[in-house]
Amino acid sequence: MQTENLLKQVNFIKEIDKLKYIQRKTKLFNSNRNENDAEHSWHLAMMTIVLAEHSDKPIDVLKVLKMVLIHDIVEIDAGDTFIYDTAKSHTNTEEELMAAKRIFGLLPAEQAEEFITIWTEFEEGITDEAKFARSMDRFEPLLQNTSNNGGTWAEFDVPYQKVYDKKKAIKNGSATLWNYAENLINESVDKGILKK
Template sequence: MDDDALLIDRQPLPDGVPARLGEQLRFLAEADKLKTVLRASLLAAADRRENDAEHSWHLALMVILLAEYADQPIDVGHAIKLVVVHDLVEIYAGDSPVFVPGAADDQAEREMAAAERLFGLLPGDQAASMRALWDEFEAAVTPEARFCKAMDRLEPMLLNWLNGGGTWEMPGATEALVRAREAGVVAGSTSLGALTGLLVDEGLRRGWIRP
């Protein structure tokens, strides 16, 4: 199958499906590809890498449980939408591991092109609303987006802790880069930022992070 082909093209919908529903199902079928996009982070419960769909689910659960630690009150339902949508563009753009030198050099351009392509599969009104969610997450201006960005930083840190170092031990990882990720948590939650500070300090003490 050509890389540009849609998953729905492998098994086209039967005749008679209404046009709007067909477009929605086309997008939902394509979203299945998110389950194949591997991240650098290792799972804590199994000896394999986390995929983007698992990551997005974990962020949604974190938003539900940890919203009380947001520095500003947030709309939990809206925040869940943000974390569910935020990595969909990686279906086409791929993951950009922070500790791999050069991996993020053209990330913004790749993801912008992916957003145009992916959300364009939907009916016009839903394409606009999904794109608006993705743009909001990326801009990190609203309280919800800032908190969701914080969860996006905290989740891999938690996995690294549970794995006794995880991606902190990658060749490109440095204390400065790890601290920069920690700052992303602080931006949405000072109390959870304090938690990540403890994790990083202890990771340094244990030799999981290079000073």
């Protein structure tokens, strides 16, 4: 049984290497190179460790780390949907659920169930851990765009209100981070890198 589990786990580990090839629209800080999903997930994990003290509620940091590390694995099958996409909804959870079942299904049954549960919890965004994880997911691209003279906002002509509406999810996990983020958004308008 142990050997069977190990083989499944190694197979999963090989499969998720594909995450490194999923390109996001956002670019690395002060760079022209697009970030990939694996880099994004790593950065969110580091942000979680560094910024956990700013969560509005006590959180299980290990659970948040699991969420931010696995939340985009489904994009191996479903692809990355740009948060400001006007043609496709960013909440394509049915397609992503199929991907979650296939990819996490490579793991031994108990682990597969745990990963699907954690992924679903992140998607629903109801628990304190999910709220903070989603805050991290919205905060990182904001920091990237402000470091890149508007980044994807300028590239795709995204207006202030759309940015504000998408980013205000940060406040569900942290009033402190939202205050910082809201100031950055407003400063971006003042600097002319976000259209009001």
